[in-house]
Amino acid sequence: MSTMPFNPKEANKLFKDLLKEIKENQVIVIYRHTLPDFDALGTQMGLVYWIKDNFPEKEVHYVGEGHDKFIPSLFPQPEVLENKWYQDHAKKFLAIVVDTGSLERISENNIQFASKIIKIDHHPNVEPYGNMNIVYDMLGSCAELVALFCEVFANKYIVSKQAAEYFYIGIVGDTGRFQYHDTRGMTLRLAADLLDTGIDIDSIYSRMYLSTFNSLEFLKFVLNTYKRTESGICYYVVSAQNQKDLGISMNEGKLHINTFRNVQGVEICISVTEDEAKGNWRVSLRSTRVKIGGVASQFEGGGHDFASGCKLATLDDLPKLINALEKAIEEQKNVGTK
Structure with a gap:
């Protein structure tokens, strides 16, 4: 969690520039x-609809890889812009990149054709990029940041029910339904304003958290195979073969990482999922009080203090990661005793 306070005056200037x-x-x-x-x-x-609702004359596109669970139940299929489109529009469009800490992580990345690039994010700004950075890592979600931008100009521009639903999903998703430490009074006030547009939270939650029997079988697998260390680390490993046997995608490997988050004695939860296409293992890390972002950065990753991700070249590197996390746990204990 960032120790830097949110600066409304600074943010408002950036919002005006945006x-x-x-x-x-x-x-x-x-x-x-x-x-x-x-x-x-x-x-x-949410930003796509806000722009379309208030500036209908503009041509707005949204790109990126799909998601086999969230699309189309929650979000529309992303657009596919061919190379010819980018060549025809070279230096003729504005690129806005949301919730993405580094250039490497941009999905369907063709921003080199843009005339200007704006980064909007709530991850630590380890890699500034583009022409404008609107980054506040003390916020619980990027959706909160963009919803705040919309709220600042609410006297002139509308937030439609559809845009509000998307922002609400983003806020709820990254704050764990307002459970996590970075939920602030401002978060709840923004959520209340989004609710006042008439969005149906029963429908939203039922679609966000709809489960399947495959997911249930996966949970059974996790509970039967997880490991724990004496220091308070709980982890499970999902190989490519496991994914095939369970009927789940690689993206779903971290689905049950929070199962252990509120178990007494657990400091850090880890999911380790094989990415067969890229020949590595994707790791998700969660913690309630031990800062793990620094450890993640040692293993080709990063993120927030208490929610991060990284990569392992092989499963043989897992003990090194666990050892580094155990050191972080010990350091936290030493801080607590001073």
Whole structure:
């Protein structure tokens, strides 16, 4: 969690600059990160609809890989812009990238053709990129940041029911339904304003958290195979063969990581999922009080203090990761005793 307080005056200046860019560009493409989650998709589509609702004359596109669970139940299929489109529009469109800390993680990345690039994010700004960075890592979600931008100009521009639904999904997704430490008073006030547009939270939650028998079988697998260390680390491993046997996608490997989050004595939860296509293992890390972002950065990753991700070249590297996390746990204990 960032110790830097949110600065409304600074944010408002950046918001005015963002609005100016949106007004001045006729063609806008909105990007988000690979392996999209609720926040990436919710922020992207919320901003798409906000622009379309208030500036209907503009040409707005949304791109990125799909998601086999969230699309089309929650979000529309992403657009596919061919190379010819980018060549024809070279230096003629504004690129807005949401919820994406690094250039490497941009899905369907063709931002080199953009005339200007704006980064909007809530991850630590380890890799600034583009012409404008609107980054506040103390916020619980990128959707909260963009919803705040919309709220600042609410006296002139509307937030439609559809845009509000997308922003709400993004906020709920990254704050764990307002359970996590980075849920603030501002978060709840924004959520209340989104609710006041008339969105149906019963419908939203039922679609967000709809499960399947495959997911249930996967949970059984996790509970039967997880490991735990004396230091308080709980982890499970999902190989490519496991994914095939269970009928789940690689994206779903981290689905049950929070199962262990509130278990007494557990400090850190880990899911380790084989990415057969890329020949590595994707790791998701969650913690309630031990800062894990620094450890993730040692293993080709990063993220927030208490929710991060990284990669392992082989499963043989897992003990090294666990050892580094155990050191982080010990350091946290030492801080607590001082």
